[in-house]
Amino acid sequence: MKFFLYGDHLNPTQLKRRAPEHQFLMLASLPEHTIKFCRWSSQWRCGLASVTPSPGEQVWGAIFDVTDEDLKLMDCFEEDVPPNTFRQVQVSVLTEAGEKILVTTYAANPIGKFKPKAHYLDWVMKGLKHWKLPEEALETWKSYAPQ
Numbered sequence: 724m725k726f727f728l729y730g731d732h733l734n735p736t737q738l739k740r741r742a743p744e745h746q747f748l749m750l751a752s753l754p755e756h757t758i759k760f761c762r763w764s765s766q767w768r769c770g771l772a773s774v775t776p777s778p779g780e781q782v783w784g785a786i787f788d789v790t791d792e793d794l795k796l797m798d799c800f801e802e803d804v805p806p807n808t809f810r811q812v813q814v815s816v817l818t819e820a821g822e823k824i825l826v827t828t829y830a831a832n833p834i835g836k837f838k839p840k841a842h843y844l845d846w847v848m849k850g851l852k853h854w855k856l857p858e859e860a861l862e863t864w865k866s867y868a869p870q
Contacts (some may be wrong), residue, residue: 724794727751727816727828730758730772730786731843732797732852742793750856751816751824753782758867762808770837771804772847774814775832783851783860784857786816786826807819808832839867 724775725748731737757777760770789797798811809829816826825869844867851860 724789724791725824725826726787726789726794726797727814727826728787729753729774729782729828731847731850732743732783732829732866733854733856734846735850735853737846738787738850741797742787742789743795743796744790746788747854749757749818750784750854751784751818751826753784753814753816753828756780756782756814758782759833760837760839760867761806761835762804762831763834763837764804764843767840767843769840769843771831771838771843773809773833774828775833783856783863784816784828785854785856786790786818786824836867841869844868 740852755776755778756774758772758779761773762771766841809831811827812830813825814828815823816829818825830844
């Protein structure tokens with residue numbers, strides 16, 4: 724299954740744990756969406772990132788081929804959040820070549836507004852750099868840093 728991953732899922736350490744059989748396919752962006760921190764993470768002790776519709780914005784990530792076993796592990800989210808906190812949704816992403824592809828991603832069922840913490844954002848940034856996401860993606864995530 725083609726899956727669009729963003730945020731902390733891009734960290735290679737986390738990706739190996741949650742989707743050990745993943746295969747990187749390509750970088751992509753999710754148009755007309757932005758990142759919101761609308762769920763609380765007991766593991767991170769801060770807000771967790773989710774995609775939400777937002778005209779004129781985009782979320783950078785990567786498309787991976789994941790197996791059914793990977794999906795089972797990813798769906799558990801290591802019991803960091805209550806069951807059904809995140810749901811799988813179908814979205815159209817744009818590849819760097821401008822091709823539109825229908826993929827699956829995770830979106831949270833929002834319960835409020837939370838702030839991310841520096842250690843969580845550092846973890847995300849390691850993944851963005853590992854997969855060589857564009858500078859625009861790095862700048863967006865830097866803008867979420869606590870003031």
